[in-house]
Amino acid sequence: MAERPLVPGGTAPHALVQDIAAPVLTSDDHHHLLRVRRLRDGDPISVTDGRGAWRWCRFGTELVIDGPIECVEVPAPSITVAFALVKGEKPEIVVQKLTELGVDRIIPFVAEHSVVRWDEDKVHRNTERLRRVAVEAAMQSRRIWFPVVDAVASFAEVVAVPAMVAADRDGAAPTLSAPAIMIGPEGGWSASERDSLPTRVGLADGVLRSETAAITAGALLCALRARLVGESGPAA
Structure with a gap:
């Protein structure tokens, strides 16, 4: 035995x-x-x-x-990653990896430049599939608190999430004072969306694909929460 x-x-x-x-x-x-x-x-x-x-x-x-x-106490602060829908099986990969990392809330959403748009039937079917992926990943990674996977949201709904910031190449380093990051589509933010974006944070020096950016955002925030890395201050 x-x-x-x-x-x-x-x-x-x-x-x-x-x-x-x-x-x-x-x-x-x-x-x-x-x-x-x-x-x-x-x-x-x-x-x-x-x-x-x-x-x-x-x-x-x-x-x-x-x-x-x-x-087990609920992890604090709660970490949220929102990502604009991407093609093919990439949403499943994003949800799987964010779950393994320890992200608490995952929000797929549609932006103005999103190529992928789900109709009502696909929203229900694909949301259920993403939630199954999250459960399987949570079991594999031995999580005690399973993540919440939202139904597909609008840009306005994501911007309204408390402490939400937007990933942008020119932004400052992420911190736990804003443990919610939204990732734009491959085509970038529209002019009107850019005017509405909250505070911006940078994830890497180069340009990342949307799915890579989402996973990177989750990894950075979860590493900060676990104190595996420290928050960086402004450059001297």
Whole structure:
């Protein structure tokens, strides 16, 4: 029987359950763990409600509780990344990586120069897909607090988010005083949007693709929050 680590991680899988007090795996998760991960009866598995609570269980036809409910405080400050829709499977990649990094809220949106625009049917279908991607990435990265993935928003709705700043090549370095960054489309901001942009922050010396900029923004903010890097002051 495999030994369990003290916290979620290592080789033990991590799964989302609806009720942390009486955890039950979904049929899809149980099938994946049994047939793909090849778990055996009694192997350790951590489960979470995605809202700050988790515990250890043992795998089997039914989960066997093997530890108390542990509660983790919500990370502060909450980190938000908004990104203008991009082509193909890139939105899924952005959501996956932002979730792995620890971003708390992810907002896809449409800007005036956005090439990609979803109709009403696609908004519902694609939003559900992005939320599934976030859940899978949160389980893979052993998150206890799962991110919120918003439905597609408008430029005005994103600008109105508290503490929102906009990524711009000429901006200053990001700081945790503004832990929400919006990333524009490949075609850049329109003239009217540029006039409405909030404070601007820079992410790199060069020009980044939209999906790269979104992931970079999430990485920088999460690294600042985890104190892996320090906030830089103005150049002397």
